[in-house]
Amino acid sequence: MNVRVHVTPKKGILDPQGATVERALPNLGFEGVSEVRIGKFIEFRLDPQGKTAEQAKAEVDEMCRKLLANPIIEDFTFAIDEG
Amino acid sequence: MSPAHRPVRFGVVVFPGSNCDTDAHHAIGTFPGAGAQFLWHKDTDLAGVDAVILPGGFSYGDYLRCGAIARFSPIMQAVRDFAADGGLVIGICNGFQTLVESGLLPGGLLRNMGLKFVCRYVNLRVENADTPFTSTCDEGDLLRIIVKHNEGNYAVDAETLARMNANGQIVLRYADASGALTDEANPNGAVENIAGICNDTFNVFGMMPHPENSVEAAMAGGADGRRIFQSMIDTVLQRAEVAS
Secondary structure (H helix, E strand, C coil), X not given: CEEEEEEEECCCCCCHHHHHHHHHHHHCCXXXXXXXXCCEEEEEECCCCCCCHHXXXXXHXXXXXXXXXXXXXXXXXXXXXXX | CCHHHCCEEXXXXXXXXXXXXXXXXXHHXXXXXXXXXEEECCCCCCCCCCEEEECCECHHHHCCCCCCCHHHCHHHHHHHHHHHCCCXXXXXXXXXXXXXXXXXXXXEEECCCCCCCEEEEEEEEECCCCXXXXXXXXXXXXXXXXXXXXXXEEECCHHHHHHHHHHCCEEEEEECCCCCCCCCCCCCCCHHHEEEEECCCCCEEEECCCHXXXXXXXXXXXXXXXXXXXXXXXXXXXXXXXXX
């Protein structure tokens, strides 16, 4: 299975990097950009070892909560696909 | 020798990438009533020390998030157990980051608001002098101590922050020379100028500034950091006296 995890600063927490990029884009003539958030993208392969899709999902969710993201300051989403 | 008169032993945890560990060890050595020893991150016990210092630096290269990997070091289970038993733990800079990642302190530390590494002296206003880490201070005292970090922007949800304020867990705030909490005095954008916090049982303390770099009056910057360590030493001795 291929797993892709997106980690972004938690909603409501100021993201100084995102704010800086948001100010820079109009300077280059790109208008209409808002709500820029800069985070991390993590990808890995997961050997299913007989797990159902549901179990794999629960496991990745736990990985995110325990290590890949810090839920106190970050939000995360992930996608799992076969292959 | 009665327990109250033996030297207070500090354990300084050394993670791969710690770089303020020798400074912390040296700082404790300047106190006649105390001694320090290093504790390796792979150790599984604290060798009977009276207090633990998680030092500054870049444990595990700050990979993923500052302190995120150090949290899983074997020694951290011993630190958690020690803290659960009421033992005194101070995390300085990267040590503070490790404590929030471990869940031993609330909140998190984000990248500095200015997106720059800051290295300068700050004034810290003592908000609660009734803790094992500030008992040698009075409320409102200003400590002049250095900060040197890139991720010191303390953040926490509003509900937890309100509870921490009500409990007196906000121990140090960045202030100007007159003691006012201004934006200019805040080096990193931390919410409510927070520089140092305690857990709700007041035996685990994290601070971004470096008291271990301000322990000798002859050095630039003065010796205000002594008051943090002296408070810890006094607390350990008082506890030993009560127990004996």
